[in-house]
Amino acid sequence: MRKTLFILITILLSITMYGCSSSGDTDDTGDTGNEDKPTLTFGVTNWTSTVPPTKIAGKILEDMGYDIEETNADAGSVYTGMSNGDIDIFMDSWFPAQRQYIEEYSDSIESISVSYEDANSGMVVPKYMEDINDVEDLKGKEDIVNHEMFAIGEGDPAMQDMKKVIDFYDLDIEMTNSSEAAMLAAAEAEMEEENPVLFYGWRPHSMFDKYDLKILTNKEATAQEGLFDSSTINVIANKGLEEKAPEAYEFLSNWRISMEDMEQMIAEIDGGKDPDDVTQAWIDNNQDKIDEIKNAN
Structure with a gap:
């Protein structure tokens, strides 16, 4: 009887140890289907x-x-x-x-x-500039915006295309490049006084939620050069x-x-x-x- 009981205890201990060992292996290696990403x-x-x-x-x-x-x-x-x-x-x-x-x-x-x-992106003006709707409308009227366009960083590729647009229409306009925040601050200061102002803009952007703005169409340069298409x-x-x-x-x-x-x-x-x-x-x-x-x- 004692011998039989000893055998049963040995079998139970072996099963328990095997179960612990298997559990330990899982903890060490983890689920192979969920490896660290x-x-x-x-x-x-x-x-x-x-x-x-x-x-x-x-x-x-x-x-x-x-x-x-x-x-x-x-x-x-x-x-x-x-x-x-x-x-x-x-x-x-x-x-x-x-x-x-x-x-x-x-x-x-x-x-x-x-x-x-x-x-869309491109040259932006406030809607109260009613006579300026296409980039070409600025030709000969650059003085109304002091021959200046507020823009984002010069290293942005969009600014390279913007230079091409200015050259395409032979506009007497210089870009003032800065950060997005500085550009918007300069434009907002002009709009607070309802002054004419020209700056770079794009959608989606909260500027269109805050102010009545329009992106100027760019018919000729888009058609001929593909500049600032949608x-x-x-x-x-x-x-x-x-x-x-x-x-x-x-x-x-x-x-x-x-x-x-x-x-x-x-x-x-x-x-x-x-x-x-x-x-x-x-x-x-x-x-x-x-x-x-x-x-x-």
């Missing part, structure tokens, strides 16, 4: 249109298990960072204005989706992203957001709300859209 780095410019899609995509990818970092830089540095692998994703690439970067770094970066379409906003990625983070690549390949949602979020952020709160509210209110993007394939 890499850190993904987003490039972030100082444009207001970059913040909402970057925050939203970053939060969703964090929920999918990725660690997210942001690198703040001007557009040129963002593309350079993507080309050498320091930056994985840029959510705010304007086509055709920034097509030169895709062409320059075509071996290492690619456009993987269109975020939204029909985003833009699409693309998601750009380093070509190594698909192998590095296939789930993230698939999600971003299906990414879409409306320009109306963008402008509303930009206006809220510019109004003082925390970008994390604004973008989290969008996520909470648009889970159906997020699920649609995730399940697109």
